[in-house]
């Protein structure tokens with residue numbers, strides 16, 4: 746989607762460094778971290794939220810959570826998916842938050 750910030754990041758428009766990347770997803774640091782480690786797992790395909798996400802894709806994204814936490818040596822962490830404006834979703838391109846250490850929410 747042309748006006749989607751995460752699509753632009755995936756497209757490399759801002760030169761964002763990816764902590765992890767595979768065929769399905771990228772992982773990058775949250776710009777406004779709410780913990781010592783705050784990563785976002787983002788599908789390459791534009792999917793607005795969990796309501797729009799296939800079972801297959803969410804499975805792949807959870808697999809990425811496992812891979813990137815092992816890669817980064819993160820053993821204790823919280824995962825979070827906000828779905829919908831009323832739940833606090835601000836970016837309408839599905840993402841899984843990974844938070845570890847001094848979690849602020």
Ligand code: AMP
Pocket residue numbers: 750774775776777778785826827833834835836837
């Ligand atoms: P949510 O409220 O679940 O939609 O979370 C959106 C998250 O995206 C927030 O934690 C923001 O800090 C983060 N965010 C917004 N823009 C960027 C960006 N350009 N790079 C990295 N993270 C971002």
Ligand code: ZN
Pocket residue numbers: 746749750751752753790791792837838
């Ligand atoms: Zn998008």
